[in-house]
Amino acid sequence: PPKARVPCPFPVLAMIAAHLMTVKKEVMVAVWLILTWALCCRPGESQKLMWKQIVAPTAVNKSWSVLLSASSPLEGKSQPSKTGEMDESIVLDHPYLSWFNKVLKKLKTGKSPNSPMFSFKTQYGSQMFKDVAAELGFQRIGINCVYQVRHGSASTDMLDRHRSTEELMKRGRWKSLS
Numbered sequence: 001p002p003k004a005r006v007p008c009p010f011p012v013l014a015m016i017a018a019h020l021m022t023v024k025k026e027v028m029v030a031v032w033l034i035l036t037w038a039l040c041c042r043p044g045e046s047q048k049l050m051w052k053q054i055v056a057p058t059a060v061n062k063s064w065s066v067l068l069s070a071s072s073p074l075e076g077k078s079q080p081s082k083t084g085e086m087d088e089s090i091v092l093d094h095p096y097l098s099w100f101n102k103v104l105k106k107l108k109t110g111k112s113p114n115s116p117m118f119s120f121k122t123q124y125g126s127q128m129f130k131d132v133a134a135e136l137g138f139q140r141i142g143i144n145c146v147y148q149v150r151h152g153s154a155s156t157d158m159l160d161r162h163r164s165t166e167e168l169m170k171r172g173r174w175k176s177l178s
Contacts, residue, residue, distance in 0.1 A: 009152030010096065012143060013037055016132045024132065029125045031107065032118050033149055034100060038092045039066055040153040040172045043146050047122045052113035054104060055089075064092045064101050090171060094162070 017030035036046040045068060053067045068088040092100065118125075126146040133143050154172050157163045163171065 009148075009156050010037065012138060013149060013152065015136060016129060016138070019132050019136060020128060024128065026128055028118055029120065029128045031103065032120075032125050033129060033146070034097070035066070036146075036149045037153045038094060038097055038100065039068070039090050040150055040157070040168070041068065041090075042150060043126065044122050045069075047118050047120075047125065049117040050113070051108055051111040051115055051117055054108055054117065056105065056108070057101075061091065064104050066090050066092065088173065 013033060017033050020026040020030040020033070032043075032046055035049070036043050039046055049066065049068075055061075055065045055067060057063055066089070068090060092104075129146040129149075130144055133139055138144070150172065154168050157168055157171075158165070165177070168174075169177070
């Protein structure tokens with residue numbers, strides 16, 4: 001039989017996220033997956049975000065952005081990223097994710113800046129992803145690990161020519177092409 005064609009990664013993720021939101025009533029797990037995609041970050045990085053790291057658009061920057069691995073020398077809570085970087089800011093600029101701006105605005109309204117964005121553990125979200133991928137039949141084409149969200153984001157940006165290799169490496173915090 002002919003080999004199954006692997007669908008474009010984001011529509012697959014969107015289907016998983018929609019299933020999580022509607023059937024499983026796991027809206028914040030779905031938001032976590034979409035944010036992990038949009039940031040091209042490790043699932044654990046996005047899971048640790050606090051609301052103060054989600055930055056609304058301004059007159060200078062028209063897009064939402066996220067401050068990863070923020071330094072806070074006054075509070076003594078500086079935590080570099082896995083690659084040792086501090087104060088990494090990532091703009092949420094995927095044209096097909098413009099609807100996500102409204103979601104972030106609604107979710108952030110009234111939240112304490114120092115409260116965590118997500119109340120579940122990474123393992124819980126990962127298992128939800130794996131379970132829903134299996135329910136929707138995506139395991140048979142190799143979609144079975146939440147870490148694939150990060151790589152799917154980078155691959156889609158390259159395929160769509162949305163970013164150069166250098167921009168992708170910076171966005172994904174990859175130090176080398178390997």
